[in-house]
């Protein structure tokens with residue numbers, strides 16, 4: 001007989017019934033809290049704030065002054081730049097900039113927007129959302145990139 005064995009003969013490495021039930025109880029309480037809290041948060045409309053995504057577009061842009069990204073259109077001239085969403089406010093189709101016509105057009109139902117994102121034709125009823133653009137400059141003050149915050 002070894003000295004580590006308790007007097008009742010149970011193995012000291014295996015948890016006793018009380019510890020096992022306490023462990024299961026904690027898991028059950030955590031599950032119940034999750035099942036209660038999650039629908040409550042959904043009901044109240046709580047959303048975890050989204051971390052902004054930064055997209056860097058190297059300067060200079062093509063001669064047209066327009067960069068077409070997957071999610072935005074960037075218009076830049078000199079030290080001013082603006083970016084508008086490429087998602088149509090009607091039903092969500094991806095917009096294209098018609099360079100020869102000077103406006104943004106939706107290929108689905110032909111809503112049209114100015115390069116500033118103002119709607120002027122078609123079934124879309126809202127203007128395009130705009131995105132903040134920051135200029136990155138080198139030591140001599142030349143713009144090296146445009147950083148679009150999505």
Ligand code: FES
Pocket residue numbers: 088089090091092093106107108109110111122123124
């Ligand atoms: S989805 Fe763009 S006009 Fe309908």
